[in-house]
Amino acid sequence: MIPDNARIRANGGRTTRREGKMTAMPAIPASTKTSLAQRLFLHAKQRWPQLADVHVRYRGQFGYVEGELADGERLPLMRLRYGGTAHRWGLAIHTHSTGGYEDAIWFTGSPQEALDLVCDLYVTNTDT
Template sequence: MPAIPESTKHSLAQRLREHARARWPQLAAVDVRCRGRFAYVTGELADGERLPLMRYRYGGSAHRWGTAIYVAGSNSYEDQIWFSGSVEDAFDFVCDIHISPITPEP
C-alpha cells in the first residue's frame, strides 16, 4: 500500500481537528502525524497532558482507513478489524474509551 498522499494527510488532520472542537471540548488540541501508510493521532488536554489515542492505516483512498486503538498497558496499538464507519466515528469511539465524555447537566 502506498504512503498517504499529502492532500489526504491534510484533509484527515483538518477533519479530526474540526470534529474534536465540536464534540470533544476536553481536548485543547489534536495532533495527527503521518509516517508511511499510518496516521497517529494524539490528543492534548488543557493541562498539556498528551494522550496517544489511535492509529489509522491508509487503505488507498481518503475514505478507506483501518483503525487501531492505543493500549497504554502494552504501549502499542490494537487493530480493530471489526470497526466500520467514518474517521470521525472511529475517533469518537476511541475518545469514549480514553477521555471521559462530558454529559449535559439535567
C-alpha cells in the first residue's frame, strides 16, 4: 500500500479524485419537483404542439422526462440532474439505439432549453 503522502508527492502535490471525499448530491425538493413538471408542461404546450403531455418521474437527484404524443405513445426524451437550483440542470439525452442516457456535458441551461434541444431531435421527426 502506498502511503498517502507518497501518493500526493507522486502526483505533483495535488490530491487525486480517488483521494477526495464524495459529497452527497442535493435531493430535489418537493416544490422544485412540482414546478419543474409545470414549467415543462407549459413550455411544451407553447412550443411543441405535437406533445399532448409531458411526464416527469423522479429518482434521487434525477428527473426523467417523457413526451406523450397525441396517440398516447410515450417517448423517453431526457434525464435532468438536479444540482441545487431549479433554474440550471444537467442534461443527459435519451438514445433510442441503446435505451440509455448520454450525458451532454456541454449543455448549460434551463429545463425548457433542454426540452427544446431534445424535441428538436425526436419530436419533429416522429412522422418519418
